[in-house]
Amino acid sequence: METPQKTIIQNGTPVSKLKNSPVFNYINNLSPINSVRLIPIAQTFGSLSPSVYTPPHKGSRFKSHTYFSDPSKELVEEALLETIPPEILKNDCISTPPRRAAANDGSCGDGETDLQRMCDGNVKRKSDTPDWETQFPDTPEMLIYDTLNDSEADRCFLPASSDSKRRSCGGTKPRLEPVSNSKELADSLHRGVRRRLLDFEMPYKQTSEKSSSSCVVPPSTVLHLNAFAMSFKDINVGNEYSLSGNIKAGLQKFENETGEAAGQSVVEEVQKSSLALVEMNQSSPKKKRLKSEQAGEGESACKRCHCKKSKCLKLYCECFAAGVYCLESCSCVDCYNKPIHEDTVLATRKQIESRNPIAFAPKVIRNTDSSIMEAGVDASKTPASVRHKRGCNCRKSNCVKKYCECYQSGVGCSINCRCEGCKNAFGKKDVSSFVGMDIKQDDVSETWKTQQNNELVRYVPLPPSTPMLLRQPLAQLPISSNNMLLPQQSQHLHGASGSSLYESQSFRKQGTSLLSHSRTEKIIEDIENLIQSPITNINAVSPNSKRVSLPHLDSPELTPRRRNGERKLLLSIPTFPSFAPHH
DNA sequence: GAGTTTGAAACT
């Protein structure tokens, strides 16, 4: 897949020259885009979700991660963030590499085709507007784009809360952001995105446009940098296949080249490669199981549940928990998690949320350095940026099997865990919460690696965003306008901690060079504003006193500290998890 | 593929 920038002549450097550059060829050869089978992302909005809950911890993204204490790395993040074309940020294309030959072979096929169309739209747009920066001169504004274009708005659903329900969807919804050419972007997406989203009390619901896709196409802006960044981590940490390492090698080869054009090229290629990685990471715990089965399968590639008694209306059902409808390919019995039972589904979901407001919240959160700071441990040794939101409660599995949600998610146990005999390879409860978890590949258990390799990719599931979360005042959610929790973006990038990519001085150099200082500062300031935004009104305690702790929210460090002229980047409502109707 | 184990979710 090409990015729009590829047609750009950077600093007078012809595209052809860039394409002939060693790194371009090298990385291009590394790109698995052509070889990786697209994992249907139906029902996987969880994995694509931006709503990995991130405690709003000021500055955490820059300091918390062991591997990224170097400020220059932050700049790399910014560079990556900035470099990714808004078209990509704004839609799913980053998660949907070209799949020209994708067959519409069943329940998942439509969604795939839709995605393809969407990407086609982007390609088209690319040719129309080769220089996205020109059109988005103000990068922060680029981040403020409206998540939902008109087309999407027709399909999206809204959170139930009154204060926010009208902020995102519907044809009459106000355009909430200043993206100058949002119309064009919307048009672009109109050409592509088709999603079937469950309408949660959507006042402007328009069901007529529901597509026939049986697998939900994840909320279009949901993945992106999260997955982009995660992809590095995932691949590097969890898989034998280490693209980032290869990128690093390529970058080293590229080290002699300097200048923005070169840097731009590097980042372009990184983005390009990320597309494949993102693709590889479109999975959920449930889906993973299917990955090993899906080779050569079509429809069956969609994840399925096997519920027998829950009617797929409880969190036992992963489909339901993920906020998607069950597929026909599910082997569930007496399933109510289907479009025809939409009301039931909604009611049930509401009920569950009434019990536990974050029941549908991501299970894996971006932990911050607050615990680290509190523990007085050198932050440089604490890469444990990701933790299970509630922690596990394992007693027999030693947190080394997928019974353990932490382990399953590829994250270390934390102080929130009540596990016994924790041997979590990603970080033991009593240690990793505070002490650096310099997880190298060798540190990850062979079991886990084997498991993950069997599933094609290692995946740190990013559970679905939920209406609950989004019912919170948006300004308090660190969710970017493209449905990404900005801190998470960075933390995902941080999460790429193991990635040697970011250890590449050359890359840092290149990435840094991409940003003008003023722009960088502006971006950082905006993001910091977001980070400072508290999510204080998320009930951290479930009504039934279940463990729903949101770590460190009480930390004084989390005290919101708004700056003057606070720019609310979160002017749009992220797409909600979709219950994907299917046949 | 059936049976077992496991721990989250749900219930009391």
Next chain:
DNA sequence: CAGTTTCAAACTC
């Protein structure tokens, strides 16, 4: 709030 039950995924054979 704690203990118990239910449930479905993960795992084993």
